[in-house]
Amino acid sequence: EPEVTQTPSHQVTQMGQEVILRCVPISNHLYFYWYRQILGQKVEFLVSFYNNEISEKSEIFDDQFSVERPDGSNFTLKIRSTKLEDSAMYFCASSGGGGSWETQYFGPGTRLLVL
Amino acid sequence: SQQGEEDPQALSIQEGENATMNCSYKTSINNLQWYRQNSGRGLVHLILIRSNEREKHSGRLRVTLDTSKKSSSLLITASRAADTASYFCATGGGETSGSRLTFGEGTQLTVNP
Numbered sequence: 070e071p072e073v074t075q076t077p078s079h080q081v082t083q084m085g086q087e088v089i090l091r092c093v094p095i096s097n098h099l100y101f102y103w104y105r106q107i108l109g110q111k112v113e114f115l116v117s118f119y120n121n122e123i124s125e126k127s128e129i130f131d132d133q134f135s136v137e138r139p140d141g142s143n144f145t146l147k148i149r150s151t152k153l154e155d156s157a158m159y160f161c162a163s164s165g166g167g168g169s170w171e172t173q174y175f176g177p178g179t180r181l182l183v184l
Numbered sequence: 185s186q187q188g189e190e191d192p193q194a195l196s197i198q199e200g201e202n203a204t205m206n207c208s209y210k211t212s213i214n215n216l217q218w219y220r221q222n223s224g225r226g227l228v229h230l231i232l233i234r235s236n237e238r239e240k241h242s243g244r245l246r247v248t249l250d251t252s253k254k255s256s257s258l259l260i261t262a263s264r265a266a267d268t269a270s271y272f273c274a275t276g277g278g279e280t281s282g283s284r285l286t287f288g289e290g291t292q293l294t295v296n297p
Contacts, residue, residue, distance in 0.1 A: 102284070112227065112272065114284040125284055160227060169232055171215050171276055173285055177226035 071095045073176035075161050081182045082151055090146045090179045092161030099165040101144045102173060103136065105129070105157040112160065118144065119165075151183045189288050190273055196294040203260045205291040207273030208253075215276045216249055217285065218258050220269045227272070230258075263295045 074093045082088050094101050103115040116126040118136055135147045144163075148155055158180050162173040190207045197203050207216070218230040233240045233249045233256065240247045246259040260267055270292050274285040 104285075104287075111289050112274075112285075112287040114286065117284060127284070158224075162227075171234075171283075172217065172229055172232050174229060175219070175227040180224075 071097075073161055073163055073174050075159075075176035075179050077179060078177065079180045079182075081184065084153055084183055085150050088148050088151055088181065090148075090159050090161075090181070092144045092146070092176055093142050094144055094161065094163030095166060095174055096142070097166035098163035098174075100124075100163060100173075101136075101138070102162040102164075103146045104160045104162065104175075106160065106178075107154075107157045115146070148181075151181075153183050156181060156183045190271070190291045192291060193289065194292045194294070196296065197263060199263060199265055199295055199297050201263055201295075203263050203267070203293055203295070205258045205271050205293070207256045207258070207288055209256075209273075209275050209286075209288075210254065211275075213251075213275045214283070216247075216256050217274045217276065218245075218247060218256075219272045219274060219287075221272065221290070222269045230271075260293075263293075265295050265297045267293060267295045269293060 076091045101118040104112050106112045114127050116130045117124045133149050137145050158178045160178045161176045164173045215232055215234045217232045219227040221227050231242045231245055231247050233247050244261045249256045270290045272287050272290045274287045276283050276285050
């Protein structure tokens with residue numbers, strides 16, 4: 070069964086460093102998302118992406134964040150200058166390709182720790 | 185209270201019992217989805233119910249939706265130890281695909297063998 074994959078599974082970085090989190094959405098999906106979950110808190114929406122542009126973003130998704138679909142399969146989230154409060158689990162999701170168009174399928178997550 | 189609040193926050197039952205989790209939301213929705221998350225792991229999609237549906241079944245799962253009360257419930261019948269996880273409801277508000285999901289706080293379910 071197709072699934073969303075994410076790399077790396079864990080990343081440790083120093084405050085101020087740039088990180089790139091990578092995702093491979095389900096191949097026939099058209100909509101891509103990033104969410105995050107700070108430890109012990111609920112999952113929060115960051116951004117959605119469709120047709121090679123951002124379709125919606127939350128107030129969390131400020132100028133430090135950017136997303137890109139550099140080729141036909143990868144979807145990346147870049148954090149330019151990480152802060153301690155960026156430590157969280159980051160989930161990629163995709164939807165919109167046959168079956169139930171609204172169902173969002175999530176990857177296993179990347180656990181980011183900023184020191 | 186915020187969109188997508190579950191209760192109870194924690195539920196502990198014995199294997200074989202049924203588990204019921206509730207979710208309330210505040211704004212109008214297009215659909216409501218339930219997810220499971222094992223400790224520290226990813227989100228697994230369980231079931232989606234649309235705003236024009238009242239009840240849906242999938243295996244041992246039964247979901248109800250009451251749009252007049254802005255609430256949903258997830259029933260897991262004949263629970264197993266492997267059902268131990270956090271369960272989240274998430275509301276989708278958009279008319280089309282691509283809309284954000286708004287998650288609740290989650291219910292931590294423990295099924296004791």
